[in-house]
Amino acid sequence: MRLLFTGYTQSSDFRCPQAWLGRISFYTGILEALAEDHAVCSVEHIGWSGRVERGSVQYEFLPLGPLARRLPLRKHRFMRNWRPDAVLLNGFHHPLQLLQLRQALGPAPKLLVLHRADRPFRGLRxxxxxxxxxxxxxxxFTARAQAAAWIEAGIIRDESRVHEVIQASSRFVPADRGAARAALGVEGAPLCLWVGRLDANKDPLTVLRAFAGFQAQCPGARLYLVHQSRELLPALQELLAQHPAAAAAVHFVGPVPHAALETWLNAADLLLSGSHSEGSGIAVAEAMSCGCIPLVTDIASFRRMTGSLVPRYPPGDAGALQQLLAQSISWDHGPLRAGLVREFERELSFGAIARQINHLLGSG
Structure with missing residues (x-):
C-alpha cells in the first residue's frame, strides 16, 4: 500500500530538515517501521523546501505561507499526484483543510486521523x-476512552471507527545505570526524574509537594527536573522555600538535547509525572524503553501504556503520589525494570505500532 502522513501545522523555527526529523524521532520511527511493508511518504512543514529520503521514507518539505495554510492547493496537488491508498492526518484541528483534501483526493483513499491531544472545538468551528x-x-487514539469527548460532541458518530493505536514511541535502549549516573554526575536513593514543561497541565507543583513529603521520610532521595519551559518555576521555587530540606535535594536541570534524555532515563530509578491530560506520553514511552519505572497519573493514555505493571495515582493528588513513592522503596526494581522493557517491546515499540496500523489497514 501507499501510505501518506501529514498535518497542517507550520513549524517555521526549524530550517534544517535533519534537525526537524531528529525533533520528531518519536514519530518517524513509526513511518520507518511501516516502510518495511509499504511505500511511505510524509509531507512536513518547516522553514525549508525540498525532499529527504531517510529510512526508506520519503519526506517532502513544503512550507505553508499564511494563504497556503487555509488553501493548501500545492500541497494537495502533490498528495493527489502521489496517489496514496491511505492518508494519516496528525490531529483534527484543521477541518476546513480536511474537507479540501477529500475533494482533491476523491473518495478512494482512506482518511485516518491520529489524535494529537487536540480537543473538540466549540460553536461554529x-x-x-x-x-x-x-x-x-x-x-x-492511544486509548479508546479518549474518544469520549469527540463522541459526546457529535463529531464521531460511528464508534466502530475508533481504534486504539499508540501515537509515539522511543529509540532509547537500556544501559548500565551506574555508568549513566557517573556520566551525568548525579546520585539519589531513589533518583527521581521529571521530564516536561513546567505548566499547569503537567502539574509539577503536585509532584514537588509529593516529593517534599517523601524526601522527609527518605533523605537520600533526589529529584532532577529536565524542563523545556518555566511557567511555574517561580511557584515551584516558592514551594521549596517552605521545605528547605527538600530544596537541597531538588535540582532544576533545564532543557537538554533530546538525545541526552536517554542517559537521564537510564540513570533514574523513577520517572514522575503529574499530567492531567496527554495525547499519548512520549516521556513515559521513553522511560519504559530504558526500564525506568514510571509513577504517573491515572489518565487514559497512561493506563493504556503502563497497564497493570505499576500503580497510578489521581491527577492533582500529592498525597497519593507520596504514598506511591514510599511504596516503591520496597519494590523489587530489577524484575520490574525488565518487565517494563518487555512490555515496551511488545506494545509500544515502533514495530508494535506498525503492526497495529497494519492490522487496521487489513494488510497485516
Whole structure:
C-alpha cells in the first residue's frame, strides 16, 4: 500500500530538515517501521523546501505561507499526484483543510486521523468539525476512552471507527545505570526524574509537594527536573522555600538535547509525572524503553501504556503520589525494570505500532 502522513501545522523555527526529523524521532520511527511493508511518504512543514529520503521514507518539505495554510492547493496537488491508498492526518484541528483534501483526493483513499491531544472545538468551528468528520474513515487514539469527548460532541458518530493505536514511541535502549549516573554526575536513593514543561497541565507543583513529603521520610532521595519551559518555576521555587530540606535535594536541570534524555532515563530509578491530560506520553514511552519505572497519573493514555505493571495515582493528588513513592522503596526494581522493557517491546515499540496500523489497514 501507499501510505501518506501529514498535518497542517507550520513549524517555521526549524530550517534544517535533519534537525526537524531528529525533533520528531518519536514519530518517524513509526513511518520507518511501516516502510518495511509499504511505500511511505510524509509531507512536513518547516522553514525549508525540498525532499529527504531517510529510512526508506520519503519526506517532502513544503512550507505553508499564511494563504497556503487555509488553501493548501500545492500541497494537495502533490498528495493527489502521489496517489496514496491511505492518508494519516496528525490531529483534527484543521477541518476546513480536511474537507479540501477529500475533494482533491476523491473518495478512494482512506482518511485516518491520529489524535494529537487536540480537543473538540466549540460553536461554529465544532460544526465544521462535525461536517469534516463525515469524510474520516478511522479515528486513532492511544486509548479508546479518549474518544469520549469527540463522541459526546457529535463529531464521531460511528464508534466502530475508533481504534486504539499508540501515537509515539522511543529509540532509547537500556544501559548500565551506574555508568549513566557517573556520566551525568548525579546520585539519589531513589533518583527521581521529571521530564516536561513546567505548566499547569503537567502539574509539577503536585509532584514537588509529593516529593517534599517523601524526601522527609527518605533523605537520600533526589529529584532532577529536565524542563523545556518555566511557567511555574517561580511557584515551584516558592514551594521549596517552605521545605528547605527538600530544596537541597531538588535540582532544576533545564532543557537538554533530546538525545541526552536517554542517559537521564537510564540513570533514574523513577520517572514522575503529574499530567492531567496527554495525547499519548512520549516521556513515559521513553522511560519504559530504558526500564525506568514510571509513577504517573491515572489518565487514559497512561493506563493504556503502563497497564497493570505499576500503580497510578489521581491527577492533582500529592498525597497519593507520596504514598506511591514510599511504596516503591520496597519494590523489587530489577524484575520490574525488565518487565517494563518487555512490555515496551511488545506494545509500544515502533514495530508494535506498525503492526497495529497494519492490522487496521487489513494488510497485516
Amino acid at each position: 465544532r460544526r465544521l468539525q462535525q461536517e469534516a468528520a463525515r469524510q474520516v474513515d478511522g479515528w486513532l
